[in-house]
Amino acid sequence: MIDTLVFVIGGMLAAATSILFASLGETVSERAGVLNLSVEGMMATGAAAAFGIATLSGSHALGFIGGGLAAGLLSMVFAALVLVFYANQVAAGLAVGILGLGISAFIGKPFEGNTIEKIPKLDIPGLSDVVLVGPILFHHDVMVYLACAMIFIVAYVLKRTQLGRMIRAVGENPQAAASNGIPVRLVRCGAIGFGGFMAGIGGAYLSTAYTALWAEGLISGRGWIAVALVVFGSWLPFRVALGAYLFGGISLLELSLQSHGVKLPSQLLSASPYLVTILLLAFISRDQYRLRLSRPMALGQTYRNES
Amino acid sequence: MLDLALVPRTERSRSAPIVVPLIAVVLTLICGTLLLSLIGKSPAAVVHSFFIQPLSSLNGIGEIILKAGPLILIAQGLAIGYRANVWNIGAEGQLIVGAIAGATLAIIFETSNSVFLLPAMMLAGAAAGAAWAGIAAFLRVRFSASEILTSFMLSSVALQLLYYLVTGPLRDPMGMNFPQSIVFGSAALFDVLIPGTRSNMSIFVGLAATVLAWFFMSRTIHGFRLVVGGMAPDAARYAGYSSARAIWLSLLIGGACAGLAGVGEVAGPLGMLQRNLSPGYGYAAIIVAFLGGLNPIGIVFAALLMALLYVGGDFAVVSAGVPNASATILQGMLLVFYLAASLLFTHRIVRKSVKVAA
Numbered sequence: 001m002i003d004t005l006v007f008v009i010g011g012m013l014a015a016a017t018s019i020l021f022a023s024l025g026e027t028v029s030e031r032a033g034v035l036n037l038s039v040e041g042m043m044a045t046g047a048a049a050a051f052g053i054a055t056l057s058g059s060h061a062l063g064f065i066g067g068g069l070a071a072g073l074l075s076m077v078f079a080a081l082v083l084v085f086y087a088n089q090v091a092a093g094l095a096v097g098i099l100g101l102g103i104s105a106f107i108g109k110p111f112e113g114n115t116i117e118k119i120p121k122l123d124i125p126g127l128s129d130v131v132l133v134g135p136i137l138f139h140h141d142v143m144v145y146l147a148c149a150m151i152f153i154v155a156y157v158l159k160r161t162q163l164g165r166m167i168r169a170v171g172e173n174p175q176a177a178a179s180n181g182i183p184v185r186l187v188r189c190g191a192i193g194f195g196g197f198m199a200g201i202g203g204a205y206l207s208t209a210y211t212a213l214w215a216e217g218l219i220s221g222r223g224w225i226a227v228a229l230v231v232f233g234s235w236l237p238f239r240v241a242l243g244a245y246l247f248g249g250i251s252l253l254e255l256s257l258q259s260h261g262v263k264l265p266s267q268l269l270s271a272s273p274y275l276v277t278i279l280l281l282a283f284i285s286r287d288q289y290r291l292r293l294s295r296p297m298a299l300g301q302t303y304r305n306e307s
Numbered sequence: 308m309l310d311l312a313l314v315p316r317t318e319r320s321r322s323a324p325i326v327v328p329l330i331a332v333v334l335t336l337i338c339g340t341l342l343l344s345l346i347g348k349s350p351a352a353v354v355h356s357f358f359i360q361p362l363s364s365l366n367g368i369g370e371i372i373l374k375a376g377p378l379i380l381i382a383q384g385l386a387i388g389y390r391a392n393v394w395n396i397g398a399e400g401q402l403i404v405g406a407i408a409g410a411t412l413a414i415i416f417e418t419s420n421s422v423f424l425l426p427a428m429m430l431a432g433a434a435a436g437a438a439w440a441g442i443a444a445f446l447r448v449r450f451s452a453s454e455i456l457t458s459f460m461l462s463s464v465a466l467q468l469l470y471y472l473v474t475g476p477l478r479d480p481m482g483m484n485f486p487q488s489i490v491f492g493s494a495a496l497f498d499v500l501i502p503g504t505r506s507n508m509s510i511f512v513g514l515a516a517t518v519l520a521w522f523f524m525s526r527t528i529h530g531f532r533l534v535v536g537g538m539a540p541d542a543a544r545y546a547g548y549s550s551a552r553a554i555w556l557s558l559l560i561g562g563a564c565a566g567l568a569g570v571g572e573v574a575g576p577l578g579m580l581q582r583n584l585s586p587g588y589g590y591a592a593i594i595v596a597f598l599g600g601l602n603p604i605g606i607v608f609a610a611l612l613m614a615l616l617y618v619g620g621d622f623a624v625v626s627a628g629v630p631n632a633s634a635t636i637l638q639g640m641l642l643v644f645y646l647a648a649s650l651l652f653t654h655r656i657v658r659k660s661v662k663v664a665a
Contacts, residue, residue, distance in 0.1 A: 037455065041639075077643060081643065081646050081647060085646065085647045085650045086650060086653070087646040087647065087649065088646070090394050090455065091597060091642070091646055092643075092646055094396065094593055094642070095594075095639060095642035095645075095646055096639070097639075098590065098594070098635065098638055098639040098642065099636060099639025099640060099642075099643055100639070101635055102632050102633075102634075102635030102636030102637075102638065102639050103632075103636060103639075104632075105630070105631065105632030106630055106632040106633070106636055109630045109632065216632075221459075221460075221463050224456065224459050224460065227456065228456045228460070231453065231456070265471050265475070267467040267468070267470045267471040268467070268471070270467050270470075271463065271464045271467035271468070274461070274463040275464060277456070277460050278446065278452070278457050278460050278461070278464075281446070281450075281452040281453065281456055281457060282446050282450040282452045282457075283450075285450050285451040285452040285453070286449075286450040286451065286452075288451045291451070
């Protein structure tokens with residue numbers, strides 16, 4: 001029983017990490033009023049680029065940076081479409097998402113089916129040996145802690161800093177923000193780029209640390225779940241993170257159910273994250289009044305500064 | 308230096324619906340060739356296998372017709388929803404569920420010779436696809452859950468449902484545990500269109516959908532209400548057009564079309580239910596819908612082009628040795644360039660100096 005608990009809760013943190021990075025990035029992008037649906041494609045591109053770079057250079061750090069930059073670069077295609085060419089955000093997100101899936105398969109091709117060494121777990125002297133708490137909280141790789149730190153950083157920047165105020169302003173009312181001298185497109189472009197970079201890091205974590213292998217279709221819907229979690233967390237970093245950890249828990253629960261020989265069709269278990277997401281979305285969206293209070297007012301709307 | 312500026316159009320452009328997709332195709336061609344020459348493929352060989360080879364044999368043309376059929380059908384359904392601002396991106400799942408429903412009938416009436424079997428399968432497929440999309444419509448109307456996310460998630464669920472059925476209840480008991488159903492009887496299959504190819508009569512279902520979509524959108528009050536709801540939601544509300552109705556109608560039509568396309572696959576080239584039902588038609592149809600300008604006639608041409616990309620991609624993998632992923636990248640590029648070039652729908656390019664002089 002204790003073993004299962006350690007396995008589920010301890011594993012939950014690691015299982016949630018890739019989605020957590022991506023959904024925190026998407027939170028910032030959406031708070032700036034930009035709905036970027038290409039997260040799945042950006043994560044895939046980041047995952048493939050990071051795997052390739054880490055394999056060739058032997059450095060995981062370079063892999064993460066490269067994965068983040070590759071996805072960030074891809075997000076600039078999206079930024080150009082919605083900010084320069086006034087494209088519909090939904091359509092542009094789908095387009096760049098498909099492009100990203102193609103690019104990931106393209107650059108991942110030479111590495112298809114390869115594995116890579118995982119990044120080492122940090123053992124914190126003293127803390128890692130504490131009964132129960134040690135193995136659950138203090139036996140993880142550095143990225144798990146970094147993802148955790150990002151929750152606080154994103155929340156702090158959005159809420160307390162000048163930059164955060166600018167991001168929220170362009171997400172609520174870009175026209176008013178512009179007349180107050182805020183460079184709307186620049187801020188949105190930065191938010192999109194941050195979202196892309198974070199999605200890339202999330203993908204990189206999946207391919208070079210969590211599963212430590214590359215195969216086409218590795219992301220398998222995690223990017224879409226990350227987008228759904230932003231709605232679930234009503235655009236607040238802490239709630240979004242809570243959702244991500246909940247998902248990590250569900251995926252671990254699946255594994256431990258299977259290992260305990262619970263007789264359920266494996267396909268039902270594979271479908272469960274999507275079923276849970278659908279139910280959660282319906283549950284959280286049912287109160288439109290409350291949701292409308294937290295949703296950035298200009299989310300999804302094309303911003304034109306002419307007219 | 309040419310001093311160009313973008314000026315918003317004051318009236319609708321006549322040439323843009325032709326020019327914009329053309330720009331997208333040309334840019335995709337240039338970038339795609341550049342990309343493939345980067346990995347050491349000769350541009351001539353790539354262009355030859357993508358565009359000349361498929362069109363220079365009867366077999367190639369048959370394959371293009373075979374793949375254009377489901378793309379036309381699904382895209383017509385999706386485009387109706389997109390014009391109403393209802394974003395169904397789960398056509399792949401609706402296709403799968405439609406295929407399952409059609410296949411179930413073909414398996415139950417394995418020995419039937421009835422001419423009504425195939426029509427019944429089509430009906431079942433359309434109903435099942437519509438019902439699957441209806442879940443997203445229900446969640447949107449009743450709980451305001453985003454149909455973009457739920458329709459996509461439902462696709463992943465449909466895929467797992469298919470995997471379960473072909474390894475369990477619908478598996479061929481004599482099939483040595485292969486994850487596939489029995490081979491359908493001939494009464495459950497579409498007739499061949501061009502002898503010697505795999506193309507079949509299901510293309511006419513797509514063409515019929517085109518005529519119906521055109522009629523629905525431009526000649527009926529329901530279509531008009533959908534378009535108004537998409538372009539001017541406030542005006543639609545003022546006129547008393549129900550948005551719940553628009554959501555239901557859009558998703559049910561899109562789901563029915565995708566479900567029908569699913570029957571077209573199992574009752575066509577596959578002849579059975581199996582794990583790989585579609586090479587991503589449900590997603591490619593999204594691109595087709597946009598590339599065709601959400602217009603029924605435009606969609607037919609866009610689907611033919613996308614089918615050419617599919618078939619050419621297969622040829623290019625075999626003869627020019629390009630990676631499988633190239634076709635996906637080209638699809639993505641096509642939509643990216645189309646959306647960028649779409650600026651010309653609302654803007655025109657003028658020379659600044661001319662304006663200053665005048």
